[in-house]
Amino acid sequence: MAILAIVSTRTSPGSASPDWPQVRLHVVTGKGGTGKSTVAAALALALARSGRNVLLCEVEGRQGIARMFDVDPLPYAERRLAKGLLDETGHAGQVHALHIDPESALLEYLSIYYKLGRAGRALDKFGVIDFATTIAPGVRDVLLTGKVYEAVVRNSRNKDAITYDAVVLDAPPTGRIAQFLGVNSELAGLARVGPIKSQADKVMDLLRSPRTAVHLVTVLEEMPVQETADGIAELRAAGLPVGGVVVNQVRPRDIGPAALEQIRAGEVDGEAVAAELTRARVDCDAALVDHLLAEARDHAVRRELEEEQHEVVAALDVPTYELPRLAGGVDRGGLLDLAALMREQGLA
Amino acid sequence: MSTRTAPVLDIDALLDDRGTGIIVCCGSGGVGKTTTSAALALRAAERGRKVVVLTIDPARRLAQSMGIEELDNTPRPVPLSTSTSEEGGSLDAMMLDMKRTFDEVVESQANPEKAQQILQNPFYVALSSSFAGTQEYMAMEKLGQIHRQAQKDGTYDLIVVDTPPSRSALDFLDAPERLSSFLDGRFIRLLLAPARGPARLMTAGLSVVTNALTKILGAQVLRDMQTFVAAFDTLFGGFRQRAEKTFALLQADETAFLVVATPEPDAMREAEYFVDRLTDDDMPLAGLVVNRASPRPRTDLSAEEAITAGDRLRESDPESLAAGLLRLHADRVRIVERETQIRQRFAASHPQVATAVVPAMAGDVHDLEGLREIGELLAGPAGA
Ligand SMILES: Nc1ncnc2c1ncn2[C@@H]1O[C@H](COP(=O)(O)OP(=O)(O)OP(=O)(O)O)[C@@H](O)[C@H]1O
Ligand SMILES: Nc1ncnc2c1ncn2[C@@H]1O[C@H](COP(=O)(O)OP(=O)(O)OP(=O)(O)O)[C@@H](O)[C@H]1O
Ligand SMILES: [Mg+2]
Ligand SMILES: [Mg+2]
Numbered sequence: 001m002a003i004l005a006i007v008s009t010r011t012s013p014g015s016a017s018p019d020w021p022q023v024r025l026h027v028v029t030g031k032g033g034t035g036k037s038t039v040a041a042a043l044a045l046a047l048a049r050s051g052r053n054v055l056l057c058e059v060e061g062r063q064g065i066a067r068m069f070d071v072d073p074l075p076y077a078e079r080r081l082a083k084g085l086l087d088e089t090g091h092a093g094q095v096h097a098l099h100i101d102p103e104s105a106l107l108e109y110l111s112i113y114y115k116l117g118r119a120g121r122a123l124d125k126f127g128v129i130d131f132a133t134t135i136a137p138g139v140r141d142v143l144l145t146g147k148v149y150e151a152v153v154r155n156s157r158n159k160d161a162i163t164y165d166a167v168v169l170d171a172p173p174t175g176r177i178a179q180f181l182g183v184n185s186e187l188a189g190l191a192r193v194g195p196i197k198s199q200a201d202k203v204m205d206l207l208r209s210p211r212t213a214v215h216l217v218t219v220l221e222e223m224p225v226q227e228t229a230d231g232i233a234e235l236r237a238a239g240l241p242v243g244g245v246v247v248n249q250v251r252p253r254d255i256g257p258a259a260l261e262q263i264r265a266g267e268v269d270g271e272a273v274a275a276e277l278t279r280a281r282v283d284c285d286a287a288l289v290d291h292l293l294a295e296a297r298d299h300a301v302r303r304e305l306e307e308e309q310h311e312v313v314a315a316l317d318v319p320t321y322e323l324p325r326l327a328g329g330v331d332r333g334g335l336l337d338l339a340a341l342m343r344e345q346g347l348a
Numbered sequence: 349m350s351t352r353t354a355p356v357l358d359i360d361a362l363l364d365d366r367g368t369g370i371i372v373c374c375g376s377g378g379v380g381k382t383t384t385s386a387a388l389a390l391r392a393a394e395r396g397r398k399v400v401v402l403t404i405d406p407a408r409r410l411a412q413s414m415g416i417e418e419l420d421n422t423p424r425p426v427p428l429s430t431s432t433s434e435e436g437g438s439l440d441a442m443m444l445d446m447k448r449t450f451d452e453v454v455e456s457q458a459n460p461e462k463a464q465q466i467l468q469n470p471f472y473v474a475l476s477s478s479f480a481g482t483q484e485y486m487a488m489e490k491l492g493q494i495h496r497q498a499q500k501d502g503t504y505d506l507i508v509v510d511t512p513p514s515r516s517a518l519d520f521l522d523a524p525e526r527l528s529s530f531l532d533g534r535f536i537r538l539l540l541a542p543a544r545g546p547a548r549l550m551t552a553g554l555s556v557v558t559n560a561l562t563k564i565l566g567a568q569v570l571r572d573m574q575t576f577v578a579a580f581d582t583l584f585g586g587f588r589q590r591a592e593k594t595f596a597l598l599q600a601d602e603t604a605f606l607v608v609a610t611p612e613p614d615a616m617r618e619a620e621y622f623v624d625r626l627t628d629d630d631m632p633l634a635g636l637v638v639n640r641a642s643p644r645p646r647t648d649l650s651a652e653e654a655i656t657a658g659d660r661l662r663e664s665d666p667e668s669l670a671a672g673l674l675r676l677h678a679d680r681v682r683i684v685e686r687e688t689q690i691r692q693r694f695a696a697s698h699p700q701v702a703t704a705v706v707p708a709m710a711g712d713v714h715d716l717e718g719l720r721e722i723g724e725l726l727a728g729p730a731g732a
Contacts, residue, residue, distance in 0.1 A: 032377030032513050033615075067614075138474065173377075222712055223407045252679060255672035268669070276670035280657035282649070291646035292673040298643060299676050301710035327682040329613070 017047060017166075019319060019346040020243060023213045025152045025206065026168045027243075029177040029231065030217030031224040035248040037064040038330050039217045039323070040170035042338035046348030048084025050091035052165040055151055056081065057098045059144045060172060065097050069332065076104035078151075078162065082332075085339040096162065098151065102133035105143040141183035142200065149203045152211070174216060174231035178238045181207050181214070185238075213243030215347075218313070220247060220306035225313060232316060244347060245318050247310075249325040251302060263300045268293055321345045354695040357635035357702035359727045362604060363392040363506075369602035370495070370507045371634070376618035377513035379610045380639035380706075382406050383713050383722060385510040386414065386441070388606075390716065391723035392506050393439035394432050400440040400498075401508040402490055404483070409714035414441045421445045421452075423494070426716075440504070449486040450476040457586050462579060471576035483512040484523035488594045495597060521625060604634035611641050611687035616694050623698055635702035637726065638691060642683045643707045651685075654678040704728060 017023060026047070028040040037058070044056040055078065058065050063073045069081055074097055081097035106129055123129055132139045152167045172180045179186075184200035184207070206212060216231055218224040228245060235242050255263070262268050270289045277284040313320055323341055326334045342348040362368055373385045382403050389401035400423045403416070411417050414426050423440035432438070454472075455463045466472050476482060491509050498504040562570055597603065605626055609619035619636060626633045658674035665671075695703070706725045713722055 033379075222409070222714070226408065252672075252675055254675045255669065256667065259669050259672065273670050273673065276661055276668060277657065277674075280660045280670065280674075282653065282657045282674075288647050288649065292677055294646055295643075295677055295680060296673050298710040305711060327679040327686075329686055 017346075017348050020213050022210045023243070024164075024166055025148070025212045026166060027171045027177075027181070027212065027214040028169065028217060028246075029171045029174050029214060030246075030248075031175075031227045032173045034217045034219050034224050035246075035323075036173070036217050037062075037068065037170050038335070038338070039215070039246050039248060040168050041065065041068050042323075042335045043215075043342060043348055044095045044166075044168040045082065045085045045335055046339035046342040047166045047168065048093035048095045050084075050087055050089075050093055052084070052093035053096060053162050054084065054093065055096045055098055055162075055164045055167045056170070057100055057148055057151065057167060058170040059100045059148075060170070061099075061101055063099065064170065065099065068330070068335065069097075074099035076101055076108075085336055085343065093165075096164070100144055100147045102140045102143045103129050105147045106133060106139075109143065109146065138183040138186055141180050142203075145181065145184060145203055145207070146199065149206055152206060171214075174227045177214065177231060178234040178240065181235075181240050182238045208239050208241065210241060212241050214240055215243040215246055217246045217248050219249045220309040220313070222305075222309065225309045229312070229316060232318065242318055245313055245316060245320045246347070247313060247320055247322045250322050251299065251306060251325055255296070255299075255303075260300045260303055263293065263296045264304070266297075321347045354636070354691075354699070354701060354703035356728060357637070357704040359388070359391075359704055360395070362634055363388065363395055363397065366505065367602060368506065368604050370491070370509065370597070370600075370604070372491075372509045372511065372598070372603065372605050373608055373637075374511045374605060374622060375608035375637075376615050379608045379615050380637075381513075381608050382410070382510045383719070384606065384608050384637055384639060384706075384726070385508050386410065387713075387719040387722035387726060389439055389441070389506075389508040390426075390428075390719045391727070392508070393426075393428060393437040394720075394723075396432075396435045396437045397506045398436070398438050398504050399506045399508060400442070400494060400504045401510070402442055402444060402487065402494065403510045404444045404487060404512045406443060406510075407712075407714060409712075410719075411443060413715040416441045416443045418443075421448045421490075444483075444487055444490055446483045446486040447476050449490050450482065453489060453586075453590075454583065457583050458579075466576070466579045466583075469576040469579065470572055472580070482523070485591075487511060488523070488598075489590065492590065492594050492597060521629065521631075599630050599632070601632065603632050605631055606634055606637055608637045608639055611638055611690050613690060616690050620694065620698065623701055633701070635704065636694070636698075638703060638705045640708040641705050642680060642687055644684055645677060645680050647677070649677060649681075651678040651681040654681070 017026075020026070026040075026043055028036050028043065030036045030039070040058075041056060044054045048054040056065060058074075065081070066073045071081070076099060078096050078098045081095045084092040084095055086092045107124070110123070123132075133143065148167065148169055151164060154161055154163050171177055182204075184203040214235055216228045218228040232242050232245075259268075270286065270293070273292070274284050274286070274289050277289070282288070321342065322345070323338050326337070328334070330338075339348070362371070371385075371388060373381045373388070375381050382405070385401055385403060386406070389399045393399045402423075403411075403414075406414070406416070408417070416424055416426075418424075421442065421444070423442040426439040426441050428437070428439055451467060454466050457463075458466060487509065491507065494504070494507055498507065598605075607619045607622045607626075609615040623633060623636070625631075654674040654677045658668075658671040658678070661668040661671040661674070691703075691705075695701075704726050706722060709718070709721065711718070713719060
């Protein structure tokens, strides 16, 4: 029985996420700077369990993946990026990376669907590629989402390509996410018939299905939390599947609410703290205690604001996950630590 | 302190210098551009200048406290104390409405009928609302408008400009040029060609292009596109001229750029690009604001010592308050060490850039009192 169970999880296809078992495409959005790229990368590492291939995509032209993993800038081609987070038995799957830029996606699209090898280049010469990918309404987003779609639904027909168990998209920020993902439905207004229209419908089917989840990253500050709430409402209105809220950069919670209250009120018994410090063999005087308490007061004020925002997040009524602020910054080791927390919490 | 510390940025000298007519706060997303702009504007007004601040997407509570929740695209007075007005200072604030600014440009450049035609075209709607860089371009457009008006009637002697949360800090400098060169572009010329009669450009190349486009997009889209381009044609010259004027304004001696960054690798890297680019383009850089720096630890107890001691305490009492305090201290020491390193790296590669460091406040900054405090921190110990 037990053996069978293990075998079946090891070999079952599809997503590895306990909380999101049906999801093949994890879209990660959030207000600028809250940690979208960090969370997307950690999620890819966490999803890459033994025997699984996960694709981490970026579409903003920032080369954030390359920077985080300290590799050369990524081309428009899938690359092996890193081994996933090890499981208890020391096994892991593989994370691949893809940097999608609209120009390359358009040229690829033209050559695959229209066999427009030479004409494609002619288009480039006339500035059409530039026009199409920068101004023609939504074309840029259509191309980016189209490529992501291709990576998700890819099947054995595309012989040389890897089929992925999950795709993680480091997506545009909350302010643009509904527009970005919904672009294919808007397209109907522009292209009423033709190949673009039927492709757009298929992409929308995926993005609106339970195979997709849009996760929102936030930090516990007023503006990002507000944007998260607005973003959820907007996604829902657009019929796009809201995933979880990832609360990132959470400050340490070692000090409980009662003690925080005391600290804020300046009612901590300094002598008791001094005694404890001395017991821990810290060379301690009254000034040290004062300084530590002053530092703690800043923290207590922040924590109070975080608590307020925490309640707002809780009231959003979507699954939430929490990641700590890593004091040393985010390096590869840090990404793996965050990935481990995601597995613990069931996000991956 | 290390010898690689940057020279100090004297904010009050900058604000008091009547030669400073425009201050532009730029930097990557979320670093505090809006907060810094508003704080500088308030401080300048309270030091006797007639200031207008052009903000972009301020936090709701901040907008409320400045009385600019209404997006009507015109500056509104922010009520300040009587002593400020007695000294001749005043503060107006506005929140930029990008689309409306763009619409207004179109309306001012084309006759009403043509303007309507343009405003309703789907390509215009896309251009004015989501073309990367439009918001940047419109911020510059608004700056130009306010500047012209201020020169005419003397309402303001200082304009403080916030910039949008761009994908890349450079979008903001490139936007005017990109938009106008785009509108001047070869493809657009091409689309216009048939409408202009002699089919000189009807080369083999063009028919390949139009055939391909028709195949992909359908004939309808191509027609919309052509209508848009034809209607927009007369405005192209206008746009280019305006972009050039704005660029010249940004290069003028009266302008001062402040690059805002948080002490994070990404933000500082963007700041470096920005500083280099401003220098290359002969834009007057006043300095760097390192915002939300973690406050220095108040004791020199090392992080390692604090961790070891904390672990010891937790062994006997997992809830130990002292252990919690030690953990906080260790975190702070580590974060500050890391931030200091990041700043020193910047100072080493850009030793000429004057810098002001603003510590992270414990609470949010969402009212005039908070802005005043940030203003004081910006001015440094000398200004406090
Ligand atoms: N949990 C964390 N602990 C410490 N630092 C973090 C954490 N998460 C993110 N960061 C840092 O915060 C900064 C912003 O993170 P990241 O680049 O992932 O955000 P983003 O939302 O992708 O930003 P952008 O909107 O610019 O794309 C980075 O310097 C990153 O290293
Ligand atoms: N020195 C500071 N201490 C504490 N909080 C700060 C400080 N500076 C800014 N903040 C807070 O940080 C948040 C972001 O600041 P702000 O909106 O000014 O950034 P921005 O660069 O304009 O962002 P965006 O790129 O999204 O426009 C706000 O909630 C603001 O109150
Ligand atoms: Mg990112
Ligand atoms: Mg802002």
